[in-house]
Amino acid sequence: MSEKRSILTEEGLKKLEKQLENLKSVRRIEVAQRIKQAIDFGDISENSEYDDAKNEQAFIEGEILRLEKVLRESDVIHDTSKDSSGVIRLGNTVVIRDMEFNEDETYTIVGSAEADVTEGKISNESPVGAAVLGHKVGDTVDVKVPTGILKYKIMEMK
Numbered sequence: 001m002s003e004k005r006s007i008l009t010e011e012g013l014k015k016l017e018k019q020l021e022n023l024k025s026v027r028r029i030e031v032a033q034r035i036k037q038a039i040d041f042g043d044i045s046e047n048s049e050y051d052d053a054k055n056e057q058a059f060i061e062g063e064i065l066r067l068e069k070v071l072r073e074s075d076v077i078h079d080t081s082k083d084s085s086g087v088i089r090l091g092n093t094v095v096i097r098d099m100e101f102n103e104d105e106t107y108t109i110v111g112s113a114e115a116d117v118t119e120g121k122i123s124n125e126s127p128v129g130a131a132v133l134g135h136k137v138g139d140t141v142d143v144k145v146p147t148g149i150l151k152y153k154i155m156e157m158k
Contacts, residue, residue: 006074007111007124009091013076015114020067023060031057070113077111086136088157090124094132095156099140104155109133128152 008016031053038050077091088094093108107122109132115123122129131141137157143150 006070006113007090008070008074008076008114009108009110010076010078012110012114013071013074016067016071020064020071023064023067027060028057028064031060074111074113086157088132088135088154090133093120093158094154095158096128096132096141096152097155099151099153106158 034053035050035057038044038047038053041047041049044050077089088109090109090111093106095104095106097104107120107128109124109129110121112123112125115121115126124130124133127143127145131143131152132154135141135154137154140151140153143152
């Protein structure tokens, strides 16, 4: 059984590569220096500085492995702005209107590996992301949520 591959935008790929490079070239060195300093304090059996630094080192190494796996197992989607079909696809930014509250929300549809609601990036696997994919401006979509069904109208595609 093959694993499902992640999808990244070009921007998301660059962001993850930058995070990985920072972990490898900056954070690893910083934590190694902290460990060395903690060892210089003497007895490491009751040295909280040493324990904290070793825990941070383990976290950093785990993040490096996770990011390397995501990058290795991802497909990159390229510039979708050239698509003149008007159909919403991964990488597009859309403005949708909540029909119940008459409020507009702007989201960029991305793969789950780079989704971050605080940056307005929602996964293509999220209820809203999945609902708008394949539709056009002017379409109304139903989004199934635990409390029922929400209706959104697609107002704009950027």
